[in-house]
Amino acid sequence: MADKSTRDRITELFGKKAKFAVGGGLATGIDYLIYFPLFANGVAPAKAQIMAYSVSVIFNFFFQKFFVFEQKGSTRSTFMFSMLVSLGGLGISTALIYALNKIEFFHEYQLLTKLLTTGIVFFYNFYCKRYVFERRFF
Numbered sequence: 792m793a794d795k796s797t798r799d800r801i802t803e804l805f806g807k808k809a810k811f812a813v814g815g816g817l818a819t820g821i822d823y824l825i826y827f828p829l830f831a832n833g834v835a836p837a838k839a840q841i842m843a844y845s846v847s848v849i850f851n852f853f854f855q856k857f858f859v860f861e862q863k864g865s866t867r868s869t870f871m872f873s874m875l876v877s878l879g880g881l882g883i884s885t886a887l888i889y890a891l892n893k894i895e896f897f898h899e900y901q902l903l904t905k906l907l908t909t910g911i912v913f914f915y916n917f918y919c920k921r922y923v924f925e926r927r928f929f
Contacts, residue, residue: 807859811917814854819909822847830901840888840908841881848877860924869924876919884912 825843830836852873856862862869887908891897897904921927 807921808917810859811855811920812913814851814859815913815916817854818847818851821850822909823905826905827901836892836898836901836904837885837889840885844877844881844884848874848880852877855920855924860921862924863926872923873920876916876923879919880912880916883915884908887911 822843825846826839829839829842834842852870855873856866856869864872888904891904891907
C-alpha cells in the first residue's frame with residue numbers, strides 16, 4: 792500500500808493531467824476550428840497544421856499558466872521555454888500530419904489523422920510543459 796505522500800503525489804499528478812486535458816481540449820478545439828477550414832480551402836495539410844497549432848499554443852500557454860501549473864520561474868523565461876517545447880510539439884505534429892497524409896486512408900479521414908496526432912503530442916506536451924513551469928517531470 793502506498794504511503795500518504797505517494798498517494799498525494801499521484802492524486803496531484805492526475806489532477807494536473809485533468810486540468811491540462813481541459814486546456815488541451817480547448818486549445819485542440821481552436822486548432823481544429825482553424826485547421827479544417829484551411830484544409831477544406833486547399834491549404835496543404837502540413838501548412839494548415841503549422842498555422843492552426845501556432846495559434847492554439849498561445850492560448851494554451853495562458854491556460855496552463857493560470858489554471859494548471861505552479862510557475863516557478865519568471866513569466867518571460869517560462870514563456871520562452873514553453874514556446875520551445877511547443878516548437879518541438881509543432882515539429883512532431885507536423886511530421887506526423889505530413890507522413891500520415893502520404894497514406895490515402897489518412898488523407899481522406901482528416902479527423903482521424905488529427906485525433907491520432909493530438910493524442911501522441913498530448914503526452915510529450917504535458918511532461919515537457921510541467922518541467923518548464925514547475926521544474927519537474929513527475
